[in-house]
Amino acid sequence: MSAQQYLNVYTGLDSLRNYWDPNKQPPLPLVEVPLSLNPFHQDGVRIYAKMMSALPANNVKALPAMHMLQSEKMTQGKIKTLVEYSSGSTVVSLGMIARILYGIEDTRAFLSNKTSLAKLQMMRFFGLNISVFGGPSQPEPEDARGGIYRAHKLAQDRDDTYNPNQYVNDLNWGAHMKWTGPQIIAQLPQINVFCAGMGTAGTMTGIGTYLKQAKPSITRVGVCTKPGDRVPGPRSHALLAPINFPWKQAVDELEECGSQDAYRLSMELSREGLVCGPSSGFNLQGLYNYLQKKKDAGAMKELSGDDGEIHCVFICCDLPYQYLDDYFVKLDERYFHPIQNSNLLNVDLHRYDEAWELEAPAAMSKLYSTTEIPIQCRPEWFLIDLRDTTDFESGHLPDAANWPLKSLARGGKSPFFESQVLEKQWLELESLFVSKNGNSEGRLKALNSPGHSVMILCYDGDTARVATSVLRARDIEAWSVRGGMLGYEFGHLLVSPINAGVAEQPQQPQQPQPSQIKVDGGF
Template sequence: MENPNPLNVYKGPDSVQRYFHPESSPPLPLVEIPDCLNPYRRDGVRIYAKMMTMHPANNVKSMPALNLLEKTVQKGKTQTIIEYSSGSTVISMSLIARVFHDLRDVRAYLSNKTSPAKLRLMQFFGLDITLFGGPSQPEPDDERGGIRAAERQAKEDESKINPNQYDNDDNWKSHVRWTGPQILGQLPEINLICAGMGTSGTMTGLGTYFKEAKPSVYRVGVCTAPGDRVPGPRSHALLAPVQFPWKSAVDHIEEVGSHDSFSLSLNLCREGIVCGPSSGFNLKGLYQFIGKRKAEGSLAELAGEDGEIHCVFLCCDLPYQYIDDYFDKLGAEDFPKIHNEHLAKVDLYRYDDKWEKEPAHALDLFFTQGKPQPQTCIIDFRQPLDFYEFHLPGSVNVPFVHEDTPSPFAEPYVLESLWKRLEETFKAPSKELDLLRGRRILFVCYDGDSARVATSVLRAKGHEADSIKGGIKALRRLREKSPDLGFGARSQAGVEVIGGHLDRPSRVATQVV
C-alpha cells in the first residue's frame, strides 16, 4: 500500500483538510499486541490492533463522519448539522464540519444519562447540546426519542441537515471506502476481523468489504451482554431494528460485559496500546471466540498458508473521558495506591516564588532605618522564648511551630496540621483578619517553610503577604556577615541588616494574634 505522504507533513491553506483525509495521510497504525496480552500466541494466533484512535479526531467514528458530511452537506445551503450521538460521531462531525465545510453550528442530541465528563468534552469542542429522556440507546424508529427528533428538525428547515448515522448507508460505506482497504493493504495475510456493533456501521462496512476483497477472512461482531452497558456498542436485541445489512456482514457474534471491557482496556493501555473501553470490549470478544474454537478443536481451520492466524480488532476510542468509569467498574486492587492521599484535601492554594523574599530584600521592603514601614504587620511563628531571644522589631508572636518541627514539605502530616490550623486561625470573619486588613504582611518562622505555607493561605484570602526565605536562620546568617553593624545600618550591598542589641519584646509583641 503506497504511502501518500511518507513524511506526514501538511502545508498550505488546505493543510488541515489533508491532515484529516485518509487518502492524503499515511494509513492508521496496525500494531501487533505484545505476547503478554495474547493468551493464544502459542496456538499460532497473532493479534493486531487497528488504531482508529490515531485519526486526528481520535476515534473510529471519524471515517463515517467524513463520509456522511461529504455526501449530505450542501454548499451555500446547509447552515446547521443535527445528530443524535453518544459522543464520538458528533464530536468528529463538529471537527470535520469546520475543517471541510466551514460550518460551526453543530448540534448534539443525546441521552440525559450521558456522563458529565462526556458532556463537558462535547462542550469543549463547541457543540450545542440538547438532552433527551428515555432509554440511553433509543431505537432508531422510536418516535419519542432523540434520533427521530433530529430527523424531524432537518425536515422542517432546509438549512439544517441530519446525517443520521443510524439509517444512512454512507456510515458503513466509509469503512468499505477507507478502513477495510487500509487493513488489507497493511496485513494481506489477515484471517479474522473483529469489531463491536453499535450502529453496526463499522462491522457492516468491514464485513462487506472483506466478503468481496478476501472472502476467507472470518468476521466476528461483538455485542454488549444483556443487561450490561459499554459506551458505544449495543446488545444483540437492540440491533434488531437497525436497517444496515449487518447480518450478512458477520459470521459470528460474541457478547461481552462491561467489567471485562474496562479491565482489558486498562491492560492494553498499560502495555502502550492506549485505548478506551470499547477497544477492550472488541479484544475480549475476539478472545472468547478464539477460546471457543480452540476448545472445540477447530481453531486451526482459520489459519492461513503460513500456518498462523492473523487477527485484527479495532481500537475505537481513548480512555480519558471514561476515567471515573474505570474506577467504578474495577476494584481498588487494579490501581496503584496514592501515597499521602490526605494531602489532596489540604494545602489547596497556589504558591509563587515572588512571595518568598530573600532576607535582605524583605528587610528593605518592611523596614526604614530600623523601624517597620507603616501599614505592615510582621508575624513570627516561633516559640516565645526563641522569639524573645531574637526577633524583628514590631513583630507579633504567634507560636505555631517549634524549632524541631519538621518542614511541612518534608513531613505530610505536619503540612496537614499546619494548614488546617492556619485556615482556622485566619478564617473570615475574624478579629485576626480584621487586624491584618489593609496591611502588608511578613511571615517569619525558623526555616521559612511554615511561613511559606502561611503566605499561600493569606494570599488566597486576598491579603498581600510574603515570607522570608530560610526564615530566622537566614536572618542570623545575614547578621553574622556584618557583626559590627547595628540594626538600621547599611551593609555593603546597601541593605538594612539586624545586628547588635535587640529590643525586649513588649506585651503586644508576645500576644497570640
C-alpha cells in the same frame, strides 16, 4: 501517494481538507499487540490492533462522518445546521468536518440525559449545541419519543438543516467499505479473523462486507454487550434488531462481552502503549472469547492460513480520556497504585510563588530602617512570628507579634517533607487567618489594612511559606523569610528580656497604633 503526503505534511489553503481526507493520509497503523496481551500466542495466534484512534478526530467515527458529509444534500450549499443523535464521537467528528468542508458552525448534538458530565463538557469544548433527552440511552431509530427520531424530524422540518442519521445512512458503513477494509487487506493480506463491536453496526457491516469479498475464507466476529451491561458505543444483541444495515450478512460469529473486561483490557492496552478507550478493550475481549471457544473445541487449526498461523485484527475505536472516571467505577483498587500522601489532596490548595519568599537581608531591609535608633518596624509592615511563645520570648525581632502555632515546634519536620505536618499546619493556618470566629476574624481584617504588607517568620521558613500562601489567597500581600529565624544571624536585632537594655535596640518592641491592629494576643 506524493512525497508530501508520505511525510504527513499538509500545507496551503486546503491543508485541513487534505489532513482530514482519508485518500490523502498514510494508512492508519496496524500494530501487533505484545505477548502479554496475547494469551493464544502458543497456539500460533497473532493479534493486531487497527488504530482507528489515529484518525484526526482520534475516533473511528471520523470516517463515517466524512463520508456522510460528502452526500449530495451537503454539496448543494444550502445547509447551515447539522443535527445528530450521538453519544459523542460521531457528532464531534461531524462538527469539525462540517467547519472544514463547508464553514458550518452550528452543529447540534442530541443525546441521552444519562451521558456523563465529562462527555457533555467534551462536546461543549468542541463547540456543539447540546440537547439531552430522557428515556433509553440507546433509543430505537423509529421511536418518536427518542432523540434519534427527534433529530430526524428537526431536519425534515427545516430546509437548511441536515441530519446525517448514522443509524440508517448507508454512507456510514460505506465509509469502511471504501477506506478501512481496503487498508486492512493491503496491510495484512494473510488476515484470518476480524473482530469488532456493534453499535450502529456500521464498522462491522462495512469492514466485514469488504473483507469477505476480498478474502472469502476470513472469519468475522461481531461483539455485543451483555444484556443490561453498558459499554460506550456497542449495543446488546436485542438492541441491534432495529438497525437496518446488512450487518447480519457481515458477521460469521457473535460474541458477548461485559463492561469490566472491556475497561480492564482497554487499560492494559493503554499501559502497554496502545492507548485506546473501553470499546477497544471490548473488541479484544470479544476476540479472546471466540478464540477460547475454538480452542476448547479443538478447532483452532480451522482458522489458520497457509503459513500455519492465525492472524487476527481488532479495532481500536477511540481514546480513554473522556471515560477516565468510569475506569475507577468499573475496576476495583487492585488495578491501581494508591496515591501517596493522599491526605494532601484536600489541603494546601492555594498557589505559591518564589517571589514571595525573601532572603533574610532583603526582608530586613523592607522591615527596618538601619538609620533609626531605636530600631523600629516600618509602619506599613506587620511582622508575625509563628514560633512557640517560649522561643519567641527568648528572642524576637523588634515589633514582632507572636501568633504561635500548636503544630509548629523547634526541631520539627518541614511541612514539605512530612505530609501529616503540612496537613496539620495548613488547617491550623486556615483557622488562624481565615475562620470567622474569635480573634481570627479580627486578625484577618487587621492584616488586610490598606497600604500594609505582612512578613511571616518561623523557625526554618517553611511554615511561614505555607502561611504566606494562605494569606495571599485572601488578597493579603504577605511575604516569608527563607531559612527563618534559624537560617540567619539576627543577634544584633533580637529583642528579649535579657538584652532589652542594649542601646541599639528598643526597651520594648514598638507596637503599632490601635488604628493599625488591636487584637488579643497579636499586634
